[in-house]
Amino acid sequence: MKRFIQGENRDQSTLLPESLDDYVADTNPVRVVDVFVDELDLGALGFSGVTPADTGRPAYHPADLLKIYIYGYLNRIQSSRRLEREAQRNIELMWLTGRLMPDFKTIANFRKDNGKAIRGVCRQFVVLCQQLGLFSEALVAIDGSKFKAVNNRDRNFTSAKLQRRMTEIESSINRYLTALDTADRQEPAIAEVKAKRLQEKIATLRVKMQELKVIEVQLNETPDKQISLTDPDARSMKTRGTGIVGYNVQAAVDAKHHLIVAHEVTNDGVDRDKLSSMAKQAREAMEVEELSAVADRGYFNGTELLACHESGITVFVPKTLTSNATAAGRFGKDDFIYDAANNEYRCPAGESLIWRFSSVEKGLKIHRYWSSNCQTCSLKERCTPGTQRRMRRWEHEDVLEDMQRRLDQAPEMMRIRRQTVEHPFGTIKSWMGATHFLTRTIDRVSTEMSLHVLAYNLKRVLSLMGSNALIAAMRT
Numbered sequence: 001m002k003r004f005i006q007g008e009n010r011d012q013s014t015l016l017p018e019s020l021d022d023y024v025a026d027t028n029p030v031r032v033v034d035v036f037v038d039e040l041d042l043g044a045l046g047f048s049g050v051t052p053a054d055t056g057r058p059a060y061h062p063a064d065l066l067k068i069y070i071y072g073y074l075n076r077i078q079s080s081r082r083l084e085r086e087a088q089r090n091i092e093l094m095w096l097t098g099r100l101m102p103d104f105k106t107i108a109n110f111r112k113d114n115g116k117a118i119r120g121v122c123r124q125f126v127v128l129c130q131q132l133g134l135f136s137e138a139l140v141a142i143d144g145s146k147f148k149a150v151n152n153r154d155r156n157f158t159s160a161k162l163q164r165r166m167t168e169i170e171s172s173i174n175r176y177l178t179a180l181d182t183a184d185r186q187e188p189a190i191a192e193v194k195a196k197r198l199q200e201k202i203a204t205l206r207v208k209m210q211e212l213k214v215i216e217v218q219l220n221e222t223p224d225k226q227i228s229l230t231d232p233d234a235r236s237m238k239t240r241g242t243g244i245v246g247y248n249v250q251a252a253v254d255a256k257h258h259l260i261v262a263h264e265v266t267n268d269g270v271d272r273d274k275l276s277s278m279a280k281q282a283r284e285a286m287e288v289e290e291l292s293a294v295a296d297r298g299y300f301n302g303t304e305l306l307a308c309h310e311s312g313i314t315v316f317v318p319k320t321l322t323s324n325a326t327a328a329g330r331f332g333k334d335d336f337i338y339d340a341a342n343n344e345y346r347c348p349a350g351e352s353l354i355w356r357f358s359s360v361e362k363g364l365k366i367h368r369y370w371s372s373n374c375q376t377c378s379l380k381e382r383c384t385p386g387t388q389r390r391m392r393r394w395e396h397e398d399v400l401e402d403m404q405r406r407l408d409q410a411p412e413m414m415r416i417r418r419q420t421v422e423h424p425f426g427t428i429k430s431w432m433g434a435t436h437f438l439t440r441t442i443d444r445v446s447t448e449m450s451l452h453v454l455a456y457n458l459k460r461v462l463s464l465m466g467s468n469a470l471i472a473a474m475r476t
Contacts, residue, residue: 020095027467030092032458033070035471037063040124046117064097065110066121071096073455076431078438078448080108111439115447122450125457126261126285132473134461135286139255141421142278142295144271147429148436149234149246149445156228156236156245157215166212169205176202233442237269246436247445250274251453252282252293253421259460260424260453261285265446275299275315276307283313292316294417302364302394309399316406316413331383336391340398345369345391349379353391365395428452 008014024030040063043050047062071093072083084104087093111118129135157165176198183194219227228234234245248269252262262281266274275295283291293308294316308315326332336353337346345353353369360366369391374380383389394400407413429436431452437445461470 020091020099023091024095028092029074029458029462029467030071030096032462032467032470032474033067033074034096035474036125036458037067037070039474040121042066042117045120045124047114048117060100060102060106060110062110062114064100065102065107066118067096068093068102068107069111069118069451070454070458073431073451074458076433078432078451080104080111083107111447111451112444115443118447119450122454122457123285125454126259128474129259129261129457129461130285130287132461132465134257134259134464135254135261135288137254137256138286138288138290139292139294139416140252140261140279140282140286141255141417142250142252142275142282142293142299143417143421143425144248144250144266144274144298145425145429146237146239146244146269147246147249147432147449148244148434149228149231150435150437150440151228151230151234151245153236153243153245155230156226156234157219158226158236159219161236162212162216162219166209166216169209169212173202173205173209176205231440233267233440233445235267235269247442249425249449250278251421251424252278252285253424254286255294255416255420257460257464258420258423259457263449263453265442265449267442271295271298272301273304275301275304275317276311276313279308279313279315280311283311290314294413296414296417297321302396302400305403306396306399314406315403316410316417317403318407318414319400319404325384329382331379331389333391338393338397338401345393347371347379347383347389349377349383351377353389358395367393367395369393424456428456431455 042062047066049059049062052059068083068087072078072086077083077086081104084102084107087097087101180195180198180202183198215227215229219225224235226235228245234247236243236245237248248266248271250264250266250271251260253259254261262278262285264274264278264281268274275293279291279293282293290312292314297318297320300317300320305315305317323332331348335348338344339346342352343355347353351371351373353371356368356370358365358367370388372388374384374388377383437448439445439448465473
């Protein structure tokens, strides 16, 4: 072992430092966690057990259990059983809690019973970031990402999936019955063994079929015709190339420092109805009068864009590419110029498409325009296969046109969106591992997500300011 760095002899007596504080450096993030929790008003946030009971066995203070969880999520330790082990062997955690070693059930119950208060702690850190002036640009990127639930895909049912499963079981039963008839024609010793095995398989499948029929009754009673057996709130959602059973997490991320200013856990796999809600939450969290928000085309929804406009929020969302005319190589709606003064459209051939009538479709007032000269137009084959090319215009179409002009003048917005909001989602999923959420039901999953967001924001601010500056800011 010559010319290698040598370790100490295990039998050698060692004089260790007398204080745990000597093991924790001044810049260790665990000191930030300690100060942050100590500065919180846990009673006002709604934590239970802040005031101890007069009788009975003394309980752990909520501050100590909260410190354990924040430390755990900062270090990618989300399991209550793993946190129990860390409290018994981790010097940083011993320093943080004063050598307290609660069992895993106590740790898990704290997260379960104080979900709303823990979500409030996450919001409180966002308030601290706002007070530190970290949201000066007032520009956020909004996006959603699918996170896996603890519910396996085989324990999630839709009407189509249930019917397919029942058909497969019926086919298997028929196949085993045919095999059973074949076995009866073989030698008695062999036939008896095969028949017993096949009858057991048939009995198992019939029990499974009865279970599926019970699930079918429950499925028909649900509003969205979908049921999950392990986590009742988890839903099957489409992702790129496949699908998962989980939750759709919405987030608004500050474009300057990439801090998550607002987030929300939903079990709706579509983003289209979430834009105005997330933008308003972001503006409230950042405490600004004017806010700009950028999102991808999955958020393009006229009603949502109008709600943002009426709230004074400037949005940048590209249009969805759903024009059948453009796909077929004909003129699209963008080739027709609207004349607001005359309330008519000008087509590529120079003809006027005048207003004809208005109607209400799905709660939206729609105006209809067309020209009477389409039959004699030389560009008709490039325009429409019908009698006339008819245009539809929403009564608030000008809001969408103004947004498109802003987007045309600022094409870098899509690049800003991509580099702002996708990185936090990727980072948090990497911390979570393959299983993502460990808890069940949307309330507990929301609590778990808040702890991840708090850990992410805390690491971001630590990298921006450093431990000592952040501690000083918390104490002021």
